[in-house]
Amino acid sequence: MARKPVQRTKHIPQRTCVGCRQVMAKRALIRIVRTPQGVQIDPTGKLAGRGAYVHEDRQCWERALKGALAHALKTELTEQERVFLTEYMQSLPEEYHVA
Template sequence: MDSLRTCVACRRRAARDELLRVVLSGHRLIPDDRAALPGRGAWVHPTPKCLKQAVSRGVFARALRASGRLDAGPLENRLETLMDN
């Protein structure tokens, strides 16, 4: 059975293959599609609603133990790519 993770936005639990892992590179939020990048990760549903909620509430900074404003541009670009396919 696949491990369960909690979406940082909606707080619902889901299998890790249903969520997108996000890591921090500098102050940029980077999608980790294969869940293999090093470092602390945060999990979010790959949907516009959960992504927008997580960014607007600043939950990535808390989950990733980061300070300051984080750049969600790479993450938003990845979500647009997912939505187009």
């Protein structure tokens, strides 16, 4: 008698938002990475360097920029990096709704 194939569930990587500490799927968060050139947003999630994840929500970004992001990246954010990240934050929606 033949055995039925076992249905395997696909592994979904989980990451924690540094703003609100909520654990979600990696793809649902925005990765920010520290590289030798400085801190930048990583839309592909594949840049080399130390990374941190934040929701696509202004409230999480505001909390992250207060210090949690710098702590997670193990660096001090320069004024130029802080301005860049704040400008990116302004383009995000007020509230992020998880589907």
